[in-house]
Amino acid sequence: MNLIIQATHTIPANILNKLAGLTLSTRTEQIGTHTFRFCNARPQDDVSSVCFEHQLDYGYVDARLSLSDFGLVVMDMDSTLINIECIDEIADMQGLKPQVSAITEAAMRGELDFSQSLTRRVALLEGLDESALQRVYDERLRLNPGAEVMLAELKKHGIKTLLVSGGFTFFTDRLRQRLGLDFAHSNTLEIIDGKLTGKVLGKIVDAQGKADWLNHVREEFELHPQQVVAIGDGANDLKMMAEAATSIAYHAKPVVRAQASFALNFVGLDGVLPLLGH
Template identity: 60%
Template sequence: MRLVVQGRAISLSHLTHIHRIIGGHAQFIQVGEFAYYLPIQQQDTAEVARFCAEQLLDYAVVPDQQRLNQFGLCVMDMDSTLISIECIDEIADMMGIKPQIAEITEAAMRGELDFAASLKKRVALLKGLPESALHRVIEERLQLNPGAQAWITACKAHRISTMVVSGGFTFFANHVKQLLGLDYAVSNTLEIVDGKLTGNILGDIVDAQRKADELVKLRDQLGLKPEQTIAIGDGANDLKMMAAAAIGIAYHAKPVVQQQAKYALNHTGLDGVINLLSA
């Protein structure tokens, strides 16, 4: 096993303290600009976990066999995972109703509301908005999260197929797919008639179960084993997808997601995944 510790606040004194907690003769090895790992034997790292939380560092105990060259598929959420915004909240801002919709979005991501029902409710409030507002969100608001491009570049280098599966919308998911060079994209389609949103969604909604199903479907199409899959997300509607993968990674996620994920990144970018799996 290896103990991976990372974060922009990391210092030599942090590593020295952690080494004192763990003991042994092995030394920390640097695997990234702000990331180190330590070969360990013991399972009990609760004291290290408490220390890292206090010092705003990410830590994980990773089995030796979990390395980038062992994986073949990574499935990722889009809003607040690959990109820094919740697209529907920014669309709502164009109508002056962002607070109302953002409140529903936040509750859904915490797992307090049924995702499909909450999405329909939010989209219905967007009725009459011109399609041009969607373009404005891309031009003015949409940004990749730190480390997103580095993570996808690492996936390509290790022949890991990539897919964004989003409870958001194809208008944005297809843009992100092209922007990052992803292999696949699955998301919801907003109905647009005469250049305006109707307040409806076309087809089946991409909810938590659909996300998991899409991962399994693509995994099987690619001829991969379950242990060759990674899922990354931040909201409650990502939990089933993360459970279907060999490893689920919570990225700056809601508490309910961090509690159930295999690994959690709170203080690093998505390039932190590279450090977890390439040590």
């Protein structure tokens, strides 16, 4: 196994030496500005505490692994691919962000049923002008750091991408076109006469819906679960992540970090690539 260490800052030499000694690594390679590979590393419990103390992300990766081993990367949108929870920012246009954000947080921690929580939140948006959606997209939505680097490498290696979200098609469709994603699936807000009705059209894309779409695309391309990566941050991503052999918790809730193959708590989305053997 190789140990991958990543940071957003310069890692002191004494910390690198400490990690090499802890894991009995045979060689240390710098593979990025703040990214290191410790070859033939032995897993040690102390690595976790050292990394937490110094704000380092880490993961043990099969030395034989490469990006070409993967065929599909599935990712959540809100607070994963992008920096915001879109529904919270839409609610801000109604002066209701605190109320909606509280429901969102509880749902992401797994304390509320996602479908019920979404129905409650969307109902609060009734009467809002649809132009608010464009304002959120233009003024507040930003890609998370490293997103474009990650997507460019995935595309270069012929890996399919699926954006699947409990959010809304207004945003996922625009991101799919803008970023050249292969697939996107999410919920559709009902809009009549230029106003949000407070309802979602059709079946809500919840945790099971995300998992179903992952499997639908995987089967379409005749891929094995071992060839699939799922990236998410909230409790409604857990079923989707369980369907992929490799799951990555990105700046995620504790319940998600605990169940994922890897957790990225500090670095950007480009930190996904070294965990996939790149």
